[in-house]
Amino acid sequence: xxxPRSPMAPPRSFLWTRRILLTLLTGFVLLPVYVMVSxxxxxxxxxxxxxRWLPSELTVRPYIxxxxxVPLAKYFVNSLIVAGxxxxxxxxxxxxxxxxxxxxxxxxxxxFTVTVLSTQMFPGILFLLPLFLLYVNIGNTTGIALFGSxxxxxxxxxxxxxxxxxxxxxxxxxxxxRDLDEAAKVDGCGPLGALFRVVVPxxxxxxxxxxxxxxxxAWGEVLFASVMTNDTTRTLAVGLQGYSTLNDVYWNQIMAxxxxxxxxxxxGFLLLxxxxxxxxxxxxxx
Amino acid sequence: xxxTVRADGPAVRKDAPGAARGPRRRTGRIRRAxxxxxxxxxxxxxxxxxxxxxxxxxxxxxxxxxxxxxxxxWGAAPWAGLDNxxxxxxxxxxxxxxxxHSFLVTVGFTVLSVGLCWLVGTAAAVLMQDAFxxxxxxxxxxxxxxxxxVYAAVITWVFMFQHDNGLVNHVLHDQLGLTGKPSFWLIxxxxxxxxxxxxxxxxxxxxxxxxxxxxxxxxxxxYEAAALDGAGMWQQVRRITLPSLRPVNQVLVLVxxxxxxxxFNTPYVLFGRTAPAAADLVSVHIYQASFGNWNFGTGxxxxxxxxxxxxxxxxxxxxxxSRGRRTAA
Numbered sequence: 001x002x003x004p005r006s007p008m009a010p011p012r013s014f015l016w017t018r019r020i021l022l023t024l025l026t027g028f029v030l031l032p033v034y035v036m037v038s039x040x041x042x043x044x045x046x047x048x049x050x051x052r053w054l055p056s057e058l059t060v061r062p063y064i065x066x067x068x069x070v071p072l073a074k075y076f077v078n079s080l081i082v083a084g085x086x087x088x089x090x091x092x093x094x095x096x097x098x099x100x101x102x103x104x105x106x107x108x109x110x111x112f113t114v115t116v117l118s119t120q121m122f123p124g125i126l127f128l129l130p131l132f133l134l135y136v137n138i139g140n141t142t143g144i145a146l147f148g149s150x151x152x153x154x155x156x157x158x159x160x161x162x163x164x165x166x167x168x169x170x171x172x173x174x175x176x177x178r179d180l181d182e183a184a185k186v187d188g189c190g191p192l193g194a195l196f197r198v199v200v201p202x203x204x205x206x207x208x209x210x211x212x213x214x215x216x217x218a219w220g221e222v223l224f225a226s227v228m229t230n231d232t233t234r235t236l237a238v239g240l241q242g243y244s245t246l247n248d249v250y251w252n253q254i255m256a257x258x259x260x261x262x263x264x265x266x267x268g269f270l271l272l273x274x275x276x277x278x279x280x281x282x283x284x285x286x
Numbered sequence: 287x288x289x290t291v292r293a294d295g296p297a298v299r300k301d302a303p304g305a306a307r308g309p310r311r312r313t314g315r316i317r318r319a320x321x322x323x324x325x326x327x328x329x330x331x332x333x334x335x336x337x338x339x340x341x342x343x344x345x346x347x348x349x350x351x352x353x354x355x356x357x358x359x360w361g362a363a364p365w366a367g368l369d370n371x372x373x374x375x376x377x378x379x380x381x382x383x384x385x386x387h388s389f390l391v392t393v394g395f396t397v398l399s400v401g402l403c404w405l406v407g408t409a410a411a412v413l414m415q416d417a418f419x420x421x422x423x424x425x426x427x428x429x430x431x432x433x434x435x436v437y438a439a440v441i442t443w444v445f446m447f448q449h450d451n452g453l454v455n456h457v458l459h460d461q462l463g464l465t466g467k468p469s470f471w472l473i474x475x476x477x478x479x480x481x482x483x484x485x486x487x488x489x490x491x492x493x494x495x496x497x498x499x500x501x502x503x504x505x506x507x508x509y510e511a512a513a514l515d516g517a518g519m520w521q522q523v524r525r526i527t528l529p530s531l532r533p534v535n536q537v538l539v540l541v542x543x544x545x546x547x548x549x550f551n552t553p554y555v556l557f558g559r560t561a562p563a564a565a566d567l568v569s570v571h572i573y574q575a576s577f578g579n580w581n582f583g584t585g586x587x588x589x590x591x592x593x594x595x596x597x598x599x600x601x602x603x604x605x606x607x608s609r610g611r612r613t614a615a
Contacts, residue, residue, distance in 0.1 A: 017413070018414075030430075032487070048451060106322040115333070126593055129576055216433065
C-alpha cells in the first residue's frame with residue numbers, strides 16, 4: 001500500500017507519541033488474545049482459582065476435552081455449512097445486483113440502492129420477531145421447514161451481508177473501465193459474458209473482500225442463531241455457551257474452543273485483509 | 287494496484303451509463319431493458335422476504351395483542367389499537383419506565399463508544415500513515431479484534447471480568463492494590479464500564495480500517511505543497527489529513543452509531559438474557575420483553591419506536607452534516 005505522505009523526516013514529538021500510543025494500543029488489543037491462548041493450555045485448577053499469568057503446567061488436555069464436553073464438531077460443521085452457503089449465495093447475488101446498478105440506467109435505480117442500504121440501519125430485533133413468526137407460519141402452511149433449519153438461517157444471514165456487499169461492489173465495478181466490457185461485447189459476448197469474462201476477473205479483490213465480510217458476518221452472528229436453531233442445527237455461536245451451563249465452568253476448555261472456532265476466520269481475514277482494505281478504498285470510501 | 291484503479295475511476299464514471307452503446311436488434315433492446323431488473327431480482331426477493339415483509343408484519347404486530355396464546359396463528363390475535371404503544375411510553379408504569387431507562391443507558395453508551403472508537407481508530411490510522419518497521423504486522427494485529435467472532439472474543443472478556451478468577455481483578459486488586467476488595471464487573475454499576483471496554487475493544491479496528499482506506503485517497507501533492515510551505519507534521523495532520531477525511535467520517539460515524547445502538551451480540555454474550563440495569567441496552571431489553579414473557583405485541587411496538595428514533599436521528603444527522611459540508615465548500 002502506498003503512503004501519500006511527504007518524505008520529510010517526522011519530528012521527535014511525533015515519533016514518541018507514535019511509539020507510546022501504539023505500544024499501549026497493542027497491549028490493549030492483545031490482552032484478551034493472550035488470556036485466550038494461555039488459559040487454553042492450563043489445567044482446570046489454574047482457571048478455577050485466582051488468575052495466573054502463566055500456567056502451572058502446560059497441557060493440551062482442554063483441546064482434547066472440548067470435543068466431548070459439548071458436540072463441538074457438530075456445531076462446527078453446522079457453522080461451516082451455514083456460513084459457507086450464505087457467503088456463496090450472497091456474493092453471487094451481490095455481483096448481479098452491483099453489475100446492474102453499475103452498468104445500466106433504469107427506472108428505480110436510486111430507490112433500489114437507498115432501500116437496500118437502509119435495511120442496514122434496522123435493528124435486528126425489529127425483524128427477529130416477525131421473521132420468527134413468518135418462518136413458523138411458512139412451515140405450518142407449506143411444509144417448507146425454515147424455522148430451526150439451516151436453510152432458514154442461510155437465507156437470513158445472506159441478506160445481512162447483502163447490502164454492504166452490493167454497496168462495496170458497485171464502487172468496485174465502477175472503477176473497472178467500461179471500455180473493457182464494451183470491447184468484450186464487440187467480440188460477441190452478451191452482457192453476462194462481459195460480466196463474467198471481464199468485469200468479475202478485474203474486480204476479484206473486491207469480490208474476495210465481500211466474501212470475507214459475508215463469511216465473518218454469518219460465522220459470528222448470535223441473535224438469530226439463538227432463536228432459530230434447534231439441537232441438530234445449532235451453530236457455534238450458541239453451542240459455545242454450552243460449556244458454562246454445567247456445574248463447573250471449564251474456562252480452559254471455553255478458551256480452547258474459542259480459539260479453535262476463531263482460527264478459520266482470523267487466518268482467512270489476515271491473509272485477505274489487503275483485499276478488504278483495497279476493496280474499501282475503491283468501493284465504500286469515496 | 288489501488289492507485290491505478292483510483293486514477294481510472296473518475297474519468298470512467300463521467301460517461302453517462304449506456305451512452306456508448308450502438309444500435310442492436312430489437313429483441314436485444316427489449317432484453318436489455320429487462321436485464322437490469324432480472325439481475326436485481328434475487329436481491330429484491332430476498333430483501334422482501336427477510337427485511338421488508340417482516341418489517342411490515344412487525345408494524346402490524348405492534349397493533350395486536352400478540353401473547354403466547356396466538357403464536358401458532360398470529361392472525362387470530364385481537365387488535366389492540368395503540369395499547370402496546372401506550373404501555374411502552376407510559377413512563378410512570380414499570381414497563382415504560384424500564385424502557386426509558388434502557389433507552390437512556392443505550393444513548394449514553396453509544397455516544398461514548400462511538401466517540402472512543404472513532405478517536406482511537408483515527409489516531410492509530412494517522413500515526414501509521416508513514417511506513418515504519420513492523421507497520422504491516424501491527425496493522426494485522428490491530429485488525430484481530432474485528433476479525434474474531436463476537437462470541438469467542440466476548441466470552442474471553444467474560445472470563446477476564448470474573449470476580450474470583452478473572453484477570454481484571456487480579457491486576458487491579460491483587461497486583462496493583464487499587465481496590466479495597468475485588469469488584470464485580472458483570473453485575474451492578476461496573477457492568478457499564480465492562481460493556482464499554484469490550485465495545486471499544488471490538489469496535490475501534492473498524493474505524494481504523496475505514497480511516498486507513500480514506501487516507502489512501504488523499505493526494506500526495508497536498509502534503510508536498512504543505513511541506514514546501516513549511517508546515518510541520520502536526521500542522522499537516524490538522525490542516526490536510528483531518529479535513530480530507532470529512533466525507534469518510536460522515537459515513538463512518540453514522541455506521542458506527544447504528545451498529546453500536548443496535549448491538550445485541552456483545553451485551554447478550556457478556557451478560558446473558560437479562561442484562562444488569564446499568565448496562566441494559568435496548569436490543570436486549572426488547573428481546574427480553576418479547577421472548578421473556580412471550581409478549582410479541584409490546585416487543586414489536588418497542589421495536590417500531592426504536593426504528594422511528596433511528597430514522598429521525600439518521601435523517602437529522604445526514605441533513606446537518608451535508609449542510610455543513612456544503613457551507614464549508
